[in-house]
Amino acid sequence: MNRCLSKKIEIIWVFILALSLPLYAQKRASTATEKIAKLMKIKPIRLSEHPKTSDPLVVYLPMYFSSSVFLPNTQFTIPAKKEILSVHLVYTRYRQVDTFDQPKLNENRFLNLAEKLPFLFENEGIEWRIFEQTKGKTENQARKMFHGFIIFLKDPVPPEINKSEMRIIDDLLLGIRDSLIEIPDRDIYRIRKKYVETGRFLPRRNDKIEKGMRYDKSGIWFREPEMKVVLDSVKRKTIEGYTTYKGVYTGINASIPALDVYNQLRNRPFRKKWAFVIDVTGSMAPYTGQVLALLQTRPKLSTDNYFSFFNDGNGAPEILKRIGNSGGVYTVKTSHFDSIYQSMQRAMNAGTGGDLPENNIEAILRTLKKWPDIDSILMVADAHAPVKDMKILKFVDKPVSILLCGDISRSIPLDYVRIARATKGTILTNEGEIRNLHLKKVGQIIEIGEAEYMFTQKGLERR
Numbered sequence: 001m002n003r004c005l006s007k008k009i010e011i012i013w014v015f016i017l018a019l020s021l022p023l024y025a026q027k028r029a030s031t032a033t034e035k036i037a038k039l040m041k042i043k044p045i046r047l048s049e050h051p052k053t054s055d056p057l058v059v060y061l062p063m064y065f066s067s068s069v070f071l072p073n074t075q076f077t078i079p080a081k082k083e084i085l086s087v088h089l090v091y092t093r094y095r096q097v098d099t100f101d102q103p104k105l106n107e108n109r110f111l112n113l114a115e116k117l118p119f120l121f122e123n124e125g126i127e128w129r130i131f132e133q134t135k136g137k138t139e140n141q142a143r144k145m146f147h148g149f150i151i152f153l154k155d156p157v158p159p160e161i162n163k164s165e166m167r168i169i170d171d172l173l174l175g176i177r178d179s180l181i182e183i184p185d186r187d188i189y190r191i192r193k194k195y196v197e198t199g200r201f202l203p204r205r206n207d208k209i210e211k212g213m214r215y216d217k218s219g220i221w222f223r224e225p226e227m228k229v230v231l232d233s234v235k236r237k238t239i240e241g242y243t244t245y246k247g248v249y250t251g252i253n254a255s256i257p258a259l260d261v262y263n264q265l266r267n268r269p270f271r272k273k274w275a276f277v278i279d280v281t282g283s284m285a286p287y288t289g290q291v292l293a294l295l296q297t298r299p300k301l302s303t304d305n306y307f308s309f310f311n312d313g314n315g316a317p318e319i320l321k322r323i324g325n326s327g328g329v330y331t332v333k334t335s336h337f338d339s340i341y342q343s344m345q346r347a348m349n350a351g352t353g354g355d356l357p358e359n360n361i362e363a364i365l366r367t368l369k370k371w372p373d374i375d376s377i378l379m380v381a382d383a384h385a386p387v388k389d390m391k392i393l394k395f396v397d398k399p400v401s402i403l404l405c406g407d408i409s410r411s412i413p414l415d416y417v418r419i420a421r422a423t424k425g426t427i428l429t430n431e432g433e434i435r436n437l438h439l440k441k442v443g444q445i446i447e448i449g450e451a452e453y454m455f456t457q458k459g460l461e462r463r
Helices: 002-039 102-116 118-122 139-143 159-175 206-210 260-266 285-297 300-304 337-350 360-370 390-395 414-423
Strands: 045-047 058-062 083-092 127-133 148-154 176-183 186-201 225-239 242-249 274-279 306-310 329-332 376-382 400-405 411-413 427-429 432-434 445-448 451-456 459-462
Touching: 002 102, 002 118, 083 102, 102 118, 102 148, 159 176, 159 285, 159 337, 176 285, 242 260, 242 285, 260 285, 260 400, 260 427, 274 285, 274 360, 285 300, 285 337, 285 376, 306 337, 306 360, 329 337, 329 360, 360 376, 360 390, 376 414, 390 414, 400 414, 411 414, 414 427, 414 459, 432 445
Parallel strands: 045 127, 083 127, 274 306, 274 376, 376 400, 400 427
Antiparallel strands: 058 148, 083 148, 176 242, 186 225, 306 329, 411 459, 427 432, 445 451, 451 459
16 A cells, blocks of 8 residues: 555656656746846957966867857866856957858857756856957958857865864954053164274285284384274164053964064054955965954944955956956945954955965055045055066055065065055054155165165065
């Protein structure tokens, strides 16, 4: 009896499935049709030739020239555990006949793609673009160029990495406390060389000097006195003592670096309107956590200022990143700390940076575009990461102060020196703030606190 009932239920489910499949297919086709209608309104971007790469995060679906048919052996498999960022339709501008209908061909290409990969047209998070290549001037040249679709993927940020970085940040938010300390007066000395007589005299002949011969008297030959170099310390200046707040880490994470970022900002006056532009790529979590801890200590900073977090392109493949348009910049203006925290978390979840050079200038420009009334920028950046978009620095029209995270005990990289010079901004160090770099020349010595830097072709070299 039970077996018969089970058989009947199975038959009913098969019948229901048979009825629902056409309805599901019809709904999916309708979704694709609506999506294609929207895609047909996209204005094509003209360029000489769309770049190509062998990046595993880029999938090519080639088609014949002037056709909506995919080439034989085209693989329509999207690698597992990848997120789809963007889809490009690429074709050439060359026409075999003047009456050729390019929009109709594009529509047919979209329809054929929908048959092969219908889920692409259901994902609202995908960015679609159409590119018209102009390099091919003849039919033979046009046939040799790429036609079809290019799908750009990204590696999701591994959950374990996100959890690890967020644990560091949360630990800093709970583990940093303020301590009021007294800084005494400090005398700063400079070491100089001084030549003094040894009390002995040199022979007149070089061969005797080389043999180490010396005399106790000048003699009738009027021998020159022997000199030696001694080091002497000369007081350079006195730094007056003061009372200040200093952050102290009370947590248990032994890998937390010194609280340099927190302490450089803790007592800094932020007058007028500032935007904090913060790098959240790679291993920046310990420094991002210090900035957020500062906002808890000084809540007025959250209310009065603006915040941007950047990750250099949301994890997109490098071919998709263009100077000034790599993406991955998350902005927020709010009086609520939780909103700033969530914006930072979204930026971290979206990407970890990819290649080492980063889009610092793009992040600054996007911030200024959103909030043009900003007076100054404070950029919290990775000292070990070059800046990839220095060529657009000329468009930054507000002062940029730079707080570098990581070891700068020996030198400050040239990219960041150039940013501070070009914008008439400053560089924050443990010894103090380096100002007026735009007035300095190569070879000039810059004194800041107890430190001395020489301005060189490579940046600021610690002496």
